[in-house]
Amino acid sequence: MKLTILFGGASFEHEISIVSAITLKEKLSSFDLSFIFCDGDHKFYLIEADKMKAVTFSRGEHKKMPQLSLTQGAFAQKKGVFGGAVEHKDVVLNMIHGADGEDGTIAALLDFYSIKYIGPRVDACTFSYDKRYTKYLCESIGVKSVRYEVAHKDELSNITISYPLIVKPSRLGSSIGVSIVKEESELDYALDVAFEFDSVVLVEPFLEGVKEYNLAGYFADGAIHYSIVEEPHKEEFLDFEKKYMDFSRSEQVLKADISPELETKLKANFDKVYRGMFEGALIRCDFFVYHDEVLLNEINPIPGSMANYLFEDFAHSIESLSLSLPHAKRPKISYEYIHSISKAKGK
Amino acid sequence: MKLTILFGGASFEHEISIVSAITLKEKLSSFDLSFIFCDGDHKFYLIEADKMKAVTFSRGEHKKMPQLSLTQGAFAQKKGVFGGAVEHKDVVLNMIHGADGEDGTIAALLDFYSIKYIGPRVDACTFSYDKRYTKYLCESIGVKSVRYEVAHKDELSNITISYPLIVKPSRLGSSIGVSIVKEESELDYALDVAFEFDSVVLVEPFLEGVKEYNLAGYFADGAIHYSIVEEPHKEEFLDFEKKYMDFSRSEQVLKADISPELETKLKANFDKVYRGMFEGALIRCDFFVYHDEVLLNEINPIPGSMANYLFEDFAHSIESLSLSLPHAKRPKISYEYIHSISKAKGK
Numbered sequence: 001m002k003l004t005i006l007f008g009g010a011s012f013e014h015e016i017s018i019v020s021a022i023t024l025k026e027k028l029s030s031f032d033l034s035f036i037f038c039d040g041d042h043k044f045y046l047i048e049a050d051k052m053k054a055v056t057f058s059r060g061e062h063k064k065m066p067q068l069s070l071t072q073g074a075f076a077q078k079k080g081v082f083g084g085a086v087e088h089k090d091v092v093l094n095m096i097h098g099a100d101g102e103d104g105t106i107a108a109l110l111d112f113y114s115i116k117y118i119g120p121r122v123d124a125c126t127f128s129y130d131k132r133y134t135k136y137l138c139e140s141i142g143v144k145s146v147r148y149e150v151a152h153k154d155e156l157s158n159i160t161i162s163y164p165l166i167v168k169p170s171r172l173g174s175s176i177g178v179s180i181v182k183e184e185s186e187l188d189y190a191l192d193v194a195f196e197f198d199s200v201v202l203v204e205p206f207l208e209g210v211k212e213y214n215l216a217g218y219f220a221d222g223a224i225h226y227s228i229v230e231e232p233h234k235e236e237f238l239d240f241e242k243k244y245m246d247f248s249r250s251e252q253v254l255k256a257d258i259s260p261e262l263e264t265k266l267k268a269n270f271d272k273v274y275r276g277m278f279e280g281a282l283i284r285c286d287f288f289v290y291h292d293e294v295l296l297n298e299i300n301p302i303p304g305s306m307a308n309y310l311f312e313d314f315a316h317s318i319e320s321l322s323l324s325l326p327h328a329k330r331p332k333i334s335y336e337y338i339h340s341i342s343k344a345k346g347k
Numbered sequence: 348m349k350l351t352i353l354f355g356g357a358s359f360e361h362e363i364s365i366v367s368a369i370t371l372k373e374k375l376s377s378f379d380l381s382f383i384f385c386d387g388d389h390k391f392y393l394i395e396a397d398k399m400k401a402v403t404f405s406r407g408e409h410k411k412m413p414q415l416s417l418t419q420g421a422f423a424q425k426k427g428v429f430g431g432a433v434e435h436k437d438v439v440l441n442m443i444h445g446a447d448g449e450d451g452t453i454a455a456l457l458d459f460y461s462i463k464y465i466g467p468r469v470d471a472c473t474f475s476y477d478k479r480y481t482k483y484l485c486e487s488i489g490v491k492s493v494r495y496e497v498a499h500k501d502e503l504s505n506i507t508i509s510y511p512l513i514v515k516p517s518r519l520g521s522s523i524g525v526s527i528v529k530e531e532s533e534l535d536y537a538l539d540v541a542f543e544f545d546s547v548v549l550v551e552p553f554l555e556g557v558k559e560y561n562l563a564g565y566f567a568d569g570a571i572h573y574s575i576v577e578e579p580h581k582e583e584f585l586d587f588e589k590k591y592m593d594f595s596r597s598e599q600v601l602k603a604d605i606s607p608e609l610e611t612k613l614k615a616n617f618d619k620v621y622r623g624m625f626e627g628a629l630i631r632c633d634f635f636v637y638h639d640e641v642l643l644n645e646i647n648p649i650p651g652s653m654a655n656y657l658f659e660d661f662a663h664s665i666e667s668l669s670l671s672l673p674h675a676k677r678p679k680i681s682y683e684y685i686h687s688i689s690k691a692k693g694k
Contacts, residue, residue: 010677040679042419054682057682103469104455105459123480127473136483136484140486330387
């Protein structure tokens with residue numbers, strides 16, 4: 001089947017998205033793939049498959065490739081003054097991590113231009129991109145999460161959580177700007193680092209001895225299909241560089257050694273988060289288990305390299321998801337009120 | 348000052364948006380205004396000011412006017428094969444009610460193409476367009492609202508709220524699909540009506556003897572500027588046709604006769620809702636007062652004709668708001684990780 005991988009974006013995770021797209025080229029080699037790159041200036045380029053290497057972008061070679069623009073139903077490629085336009089109408093897989101891809105921008109663009117896509121819709125982005133709104137969601141749908149306090153830039157923060165604690169920008173993924181703070185003397189610096197990336201910062205207790213489990217899934221053919229549960233390699237926490245390397249993962253991992261009861265609990269929590277909000281997307285939920293409680297840590301609505309390593313038949317998963325995409329119903333416009341008013345006025 | 352009114356949209360409130368835009372033409376006559384119409388097929392047209400009449404659109408005459416497309420920093424007007432493009436770069440006032448305008452789509456488009464605009468940003472749209480998410484917001488920021496239950500299409504609904512109750516589609520404004528249900532025998536029909544418009548429906552108790560107060564405001568020059576508090580004319584509730592006429596209001600209304608304490612309470616609640624989320628927009632919050640409690644009923648992030656009738660100097664309000672718009676910071680793209688990896692690999 002045909003599929004277009006959309007990657008890049010004006011985001012701190014721009015490079016990670018390139019790595020993810022290159023990984024998918026390999027993992028979805030049975031597909032008829034196209035690649036569209038969104039650069040830091042929000043220009044779209046059609047990238048030849050054999051140019052899908054990191055250096056193509058770091059050297060700026062993409063700028064010599066055909067530029068595309070959005071039009072109803074397609075990315076259109078201009079063919080010079082007299083040549084007409086070539087249209088790229090395949091289903092898009094939104095592989096842009098962070099800003100643009102996960103904040104609702106790309107979702108809204110593709111919806112507006114009626115292009116079908118795999119990826120989170122606008123509301124799903126709002127509730128997953130900003131960790132504070134993930135907390136709001138948890139509180140409202142009855143999913144537990146780690147206790148938190150909010151600090152605002154240029155405002156006195158009154159943190160009551162005891163040490164050690166973790167400080168993170170509300171709206172960035174991939175551990176950018178995140179610090180573990182062991183004592184009060186380190187707090188101001190950690191807040192300053194986080195405020196470099198966002199004006200809103202979350203503070204949470206650092207849970208010693210917490211277990212971490214990742215579970216991915218997607219909705220297709222009337223049901224949620226779950227990946228295996230993974231217990232990620234855990235150092236104190238992954239910094240950006242380590243996570244970056246992690247995004248190119250493509251080897252199937254081992255299933256975590258957990259009880260069937262815990263697996264059921266994790267899936268039930270995933271289900272609560274996913275349904276009615278994440279349809280159309282393959283997401284990964286990262287959970288904590290602490291004192292026998294399952295806590296949602298974060299939602300990755302576009303996980304690194306689509307968490308391919310958690311699925312037994314990843315190509316099949318993407319294919320069945322692409323056949324179960326929600327379609328935005330566009331209301332039919334009528335002018336009945338204007339007609340009736342015009343009529344009443346005798347015009 | 349220059350300002351472009353963007354209106355229309357593929358929405359059930361398409362006609363209402365046309366009425367709002369025509370009203371603003373009169374209320375902002377001191378501005379140098381342009382008008383861009385988004386039709387039901389998501390095509391943009393530049394409308395001459397003297398064609399800003401409802402019949403222009405109901406008769407399809409806009410199709411003879413110049414078509415525009417989005418490009419970095421502007422709406423661009425094609426001038427034929429050799430003519431180049433004219434760019435429209437003014438600040439946009441997003442006057443599209445309902446879908447497109449209030450669901451985050453237009454916000455994302457204008458952000459992506461770096462066009463400055465008055466109107467709610469993507470997250471603000473998510474939390475105001477879907478009434479269920481407004482409830483989530485209220486629960487998390489400590490603003491009270493009416494108790495609610497959720498019904499899903501094609502699922503058995505178990506409503507425990509006692510009669511009379513009110514049934515409303517989660518995602519539509521202007522009272523479309525809303526019913527008051529006096530007894531159980533009427534419930535199924537009311538749910539069916541609401542499910543015509545949304546797969547998620549909210550059910551709330553109908554509060555007898557509730558007082559209703561509207562308060563609008565916006566953030567500019569470092570502070571929130573509030574409108575007067577209005578006690579809207581109240582019949583049982585306004586149906587679509589009455590609300591439609593209401594959207595062309597332009598006469599200043601009288602301040603509600605309320606105590607200074609209540610006014611302070613309403614403003615404090617407005618403040619909690621607005622700050623950190625609605626900057627860039629002029630919104631109207633509709634409150635209930637019931638048994639001495641202030642409850643948020645709904646947030647209108649693009650109120651009909653911008654609630655001009657609630658402001659003493661509406662033109663001044665719009666001007667100062669347009670000078671205090673948030674600007675989306677776009678991260679600078681670097682390729683340091685790719686460079687360092689390529690270097691390590693000797694490529």
